[in-house]
Amino acid sequence: MKQTKTQQFPKTKLAWLWENMQGTRGIYIVGMLGTIVYNVLQLTVPYYSGKIVDIFLTGENARENMRTNSDLFYKLLIAMVGFTFLRTIIVYLDCMIYEHVSQTVLYRVRNYLYNKIERQDMTFYSTYRTGDLMTRVTGDLDAVRHMVAWVIRMVIESFSLFGAAAIFFLYINWKMALCLLVISPFVFWIIYLFKNKVAPMHALLREKLAQMNTYAQENISGNRVVKAFAREDYEIQKFDKANKDYAETNKATGMVWLKFYPYVESIANLMPVVMLAVGGVFLIRGQLTMGEYVAFSGLIWAIANPMRQMGNIMNEFQRFSAASQKVMEIYYSEPKIKDAKDAVAHPERFEGKIEFEDVSFQYEDGDLPVLHDINFTVEPNEIVAIMGETGCGKTSLIHLIPRFYEPTKGQIRIDGIPIGKLKLADLRKNIGLATQDVLLYSDTIEGNIAYGDSTINLDEVMKFAKYSAASDFISKMPEGYDTIVGERGVGLSGGQKQRISLARALAVKPSILILDDTTSAVDMETEKQIQQSLRELDFPCTKIIIAQRISTTKAADKILVLQDGYIREAGTHEELLAKKGYYYELVKLQTGAEEL
Ligand code: DUT
Ligand code: MG
Numbered sequence: 001m002k003q004t005k006t007q008q009f010p011k012t013k014l015a016w017l018w019e020n021m022q023g024t025r026g027i028y029i030v031g032m033l034g035t036i037v038y039n040v041l042q043l044t045v046p047y048y049s050g051k052i053v054d055i056f057l058t059g060e061n062a063r064e065n066m067r068t069n070s071d072l073f074y075k076l077l078i079a080m081v082g083f084t085f086l087r088t089i090i091v092y093l094d095c096m097i098y099e100h101v102s103q104t105v106l107y108r109v110r111n112y113l114y115n116k117i118e119r120q121d122m123t124f125y126s127t128y129r130t131g132d133l134m135t136r137v138t139g140d141l142d143a144v145r146h147m148v149a150w151v152i153r154m155v156i157e158s159f160s161l162f163g164a165a166a167i168f169f170l171y172i173n174w175k176m177a178l179c180l181l182v183i184s185p186f187v188f189w190i191i192y193l194f195k196n197k198v199a200p201m202h203a204l205l206r207e208k209l210a211q212m213n214t215y216a217q218e219n220i221s222g223n224r225v226v227k228a229f230a231r232e233d234y235e236i237q238k239f240d241k242a243n244k245d246y247a248e249t250n251k252a253t254g255m256v257w258l259k260f261y262p263y264v265e266s267i268a269n270l271m272p273v274v275m276l277a278v279g280g281v282f283l284i285r286g287q288l289t290m291g292e293y294v295a296f297s298g299l300i301w302a303i304a305n306p307m308r309q310m311g312n313i314m315n316e317f318q319r320f321s322a323a324s325q326k327v328m329e330i331y332y333s334e335p336k337i338k339d340a341k342d343a344v345a346h347p348e349r350f351e352g353k354i355e356f357e358d359v360s361f362q363y364e365d366g367d368l369p370v371l372h373d374i375n376f377t378v379e380p381n382e383i384v385a386i387m388g389e390t391g392c393g394k395t396s397l398i399h400l401i402p403r404f405y406e407p408t409k410g411q412i413r414i415d416g417i418p419i420g421k422l423k424l425a426d427l428r429k430n431i432g433l434a435t436q437d438v439l440l441y442s443d444t445i446e447g448n449i450a451y452g453d454s455t456i457n458l459d460e461v462m463k464f465a466k467y468s469a470a471s472d473f474i475s476k477m478p479e480g481y482d483t484i485v486g487e488r489g490v491g492l493s494g495g496q497k498q499r500i501s502l503a504r505a506l507a508v509k510p511s512i513l514i515l516d517d518t519t520s521a522v523d524m525e526t527e528k529q530i531q532q533s534l535r536e537l538d539f540p541c542t543k544i545i546i547a548q549r550i551s552t553t554k555a556a557d558k559i560l561v562l563q564d565g566y567i568r569e570a571g572t573h574e575e576l577l578a579k580k581g582y583y584y585e586l587v588k589l590q591t592g593a594e595e596l
Contacts, residue, residue, distance in 0.1 A: 009332050013324045016331070017147065020109050024101040028148075031097035032156050038090040039160040043168050044083040046298030048076050050172075054291025094153075102149035106141060113137050113330050121337040122404045123364050130221075131214025136326050139209055143323030151316045158306035158313065165302035172292050179278045180303060183267055187307045190267075194260040195314050201253040202322040208249045210326075212242040257311050264311055268304040275300050337403055339423050346426040350511040351415045352380040352542030354401065359410035361396060369408065370396045371565045378558065380511075383534070383543045385553035387583070388562030394546045395436055397562070398514050401544070402431045414512070432510030432541075434518040438497040445474055446481040448500055452508035464507045467533040469526045470499035494521035502530070506537070513543045524551060531555060550590045559583065 011019065021028055056066050056073050066073060117124075117133060162184075169177030219226060219235050226235050275297055282288035288296075354377070361371040370393045378384045386394050399405055400412055403419055412419050419427055432452070440448050449461045461481060465471040473496055477483045485491055485500075492500070502518050513534075519527045531552060534543060545552060553559050554573045561569040561582050569581050576583035588594070 007325075007329055007332075009328050013321060013328070016324070016328060017105070017144070020105050020112075021101060021148070024104050027097055028101045031094055031101065032152070034090050034094040034097065035153055035156045036160040038087045038094065039157055040164045041083050041087040041090070042161060042302060043164055043299065044087075045080055046295045047168070048080045048083075049298060050291040050295030052076050052291075053294045054289050058290040098149045098153055102145045105148050106145040109144065109327065109331070110137055110141055113141070113327065116330055116333060119335055119338075120333065121335040122399070123336065124333070126365070129210075129214045129218075131212075131217040132210040133330070134217060135206075135210040135213045136330055139213075140206070140323035140326045143319050144327055146316065147320040147324075151313060151320060154309060154313050154316075158309050161302045162306040165299050168299065169296065169303075172295060173282070173288055176278060176282055176288060176296065180271060180274055180300075183270060183274070184303070184307065187264055187267055187310060190260050190263050191310045191314050194257065194311060195318065197259075198253065198256045198315060199318045199321065201249070201256055202318040203325075205246070205249045205253055205319075206322045206326060208242070208246040212239070212246050215239050215242050253315075257315060260311060264307060268307045271300050271304045272297070337406055337424070340420055342421065343423045344417070344421055346417070346422055350430045352378075352511040352540065353413075353415050354378040354512065354542060354544070355411075355413040355416075357411045357413070359400065359407045359412060361393075361400060361405065361407050361409075363396075363405070369565060371400075371407075374410070374567055376558070376560060376567065376570060378542055378544065380542055381540050382557040383545065383555065385556035385559045386544065386546045386562060387548065387553060387559060387586070388568075392562045393565040394562055395516055398433075398516060398544060398546065401512065401514060402428050402433060429508070430511045432505035432508050432513045434498070434501045434505040434515045436516040436546075438494075438501040440485050440492070440497060440500060442484065442486055444482050444484055445477075445500060448485065449481075449503045449507050451504050456507060461503075461507065464503040465500075467506050467530075467537065468499045468502035469522070469529045469533070470496070470503050473499075495523070495526070498522060499526075499530075509539045509541075511541060513541050515543070515545045515547075517546050517548070519547065519549075519552065524549075527552065550587050 009016065018025070052073065055069075056062055059065065114137065117137075166177065166181055169180065215235075215238060219239065226232055279288060279293050279296060283290070283293055356374045356376050359371060359374040360369050362369040374397065376384075386397065388394055396405070400407055401414075401419070403424060406420075414422070414427070414430075441451065443451075445465075446458060446461050449464055450456050458481065462471060465474055465481075474480060474483070483491075498518050498521050502515065505513060505515070505518075519530055522530070527549070528551065535555075545556065547553055550573075557572065559569075559571060559573060559576055560567050561576070563582065569576055569579060569583055571579070577587065
């Protein structure tokens with residue numbers, strides 16, 4: 001289920017960020033100190049120009065000073081230029097530090113997230129939409145990077161500039177300084193009000209972005225359905241709406257600041273006015289020298305600009321807050337299905353005995369159980385066929401074996417060991433699964449078949465293709481096993497894809513092979529061939545085969561007939577025929593016989 005309420009995390013967002021800066025924290029602190037230094041250095045220019053004005057331009061002995069002490073004049077000029085140059089170098093290096101640290105954090109967190117996502121269980125994948133996950137590892141993470149590279153830097157810049165200027169002002173003329181600084185608390189109050197208004201906007205904005213990305217992702221990967229139903233216009237309109245929605249929300253977010261902006265701007269603009277009025281009075285009264293006035297007015301921006309910048313910073317801070325919430329949700333997510341603490345290693349091959357004992361199952365987001373009290377045992381090397389009408393729970397049942405889901409009741413054992421006690425990797429390595437909806441990777445056919453075990457050579461790949469009756473059509477392709485199949489197996493027929501997926505399941509030489517309707521799209525003749533090869537595999541293997549055709553189930557050692565999540569009938573072909581129940585009726589239907 002979608003998590004709508006705000007999740008609590010073990011760490012605050014900033015503490016989390018700091019944790020992920022591990023390894024670059026030292027250099028980052030150097031960067032932050034650099035920011036302070038280059039901002040304090042901003043004071044040098046007005047300081048020296050003030051001095052020059054007082055000593056050489058407007059002071060009582062200005063002319064005299066220039067004649068007798070021109071050395072000092074040049075020294076002051078050189079100091080001004082020198083500090084400016086030094087400042088440029090520091091800014092340059094500082095930018096590099098921020099960029100380096102932010103990219104390192106981005107890289108680390110992105111890898112970590114990808115790792116988390118890869119290791120999640122099925123429930124996670126049915127909870128989160130792909131477009132939303134993609135947004136988290138791209139857009140949201142970029143907001144986190146931006147926090148490290150820009151927002152924090154701007155906070156330090158603003159505060160150090162403001163602080164340094166304030167101290168400098170107080171040092172030159174505290175009365176004048178207080179007249180200017182008394183206005184600043186209002187700005188903080190306005191920014192606080194702004195924060196409360198803009199925070200929910202950023203959360204909304206982020207949802208809209210994810211929504212838009214989801215539409216795009218679903219439509220691109222499912223474009224065939226769109227085409228089939230000629231719904232391009234409809235989908236384009238749908239996307240256009242999402243896009244517009246996003247743009248509108250973006251605009252609305254921008255507008256929030258516009259409501260507060262005039263007040264902040266007025267206060268910032270008030271500064272030079274106060275400066276002129278109060279400074280003028282102080283000047284006339286002789287409480288302020290011309291040089292000090294120049295220094296003040298040359299630095300008034302260092303008080304006003306941080307105030308202006310505050311809105312921007314707060315805006316970006318809220319963007320970070322909304323985005324990091326999403327990133328941290330994945331960062332701290334734990335798959336519910338994982339290795340038990342007391343899980344035992346089982347590196348050896350399984351014998352392949354499978355036992356279901358009173359197994360019931362319900363999907364987390366489902367209203368009703370889909371499996372009830374399932375009991376059956378499969379001996380090593382046996383073939384079990386599972387039948388039943390669509391939606392009766394066949395796929396759900398076999399998904400419990402590799403622990404894609406956990407039974408709500410009962411126990412499943414392999415070779416007598418409860419599967420919950422096995423390490424997931426050991427368990428799954430032993431299972432070859434051909435899922436109902438086939439997904440192939442954009443890779444060569446060889447690469448797809450060898451997906452589960454990349455150490456096997458081409459000869460073996462060809463052997464498994466032969467088992468799955470795929471070798472004929474593969475060798476007819478111009479590039480044979482080197483043919484690249486497109487995303488999701490574009491370029492292959494449904495039956496061809498199924499056979500490659502079967503070869504892929506076989507290629508891990510599993511001790512348990514599970515086929516979920518894997519031959520539904522192949523013709524009867526080919527299916528017969530496949531059934532034959534499955535009996536002649538050159539490794540021991542227990543097989544669980546979901547199938548609808550009697551031709552497949554007939555030869556099974558055991559047939560389970562599922563109905564509404566219950567095992568209705570179980571036995572061999574002959575036993576079930578004798579029962580004259582569901583299976584009997586099905587055989588009659590499929591063979592067209594009146595009586596059997
Ligand atoms: N179901 C869910 N969530 C899922 C998958 C399935 O609620 O993620 C429900 C749908 C259905 C029931 O579980 O009512 C059993 O589904 P299953 O896929 O196990 O049915 P099946 O026997 O494999 O049907 P089919 O022959 O169509 O593959
Ligand atoms: Mg199914």
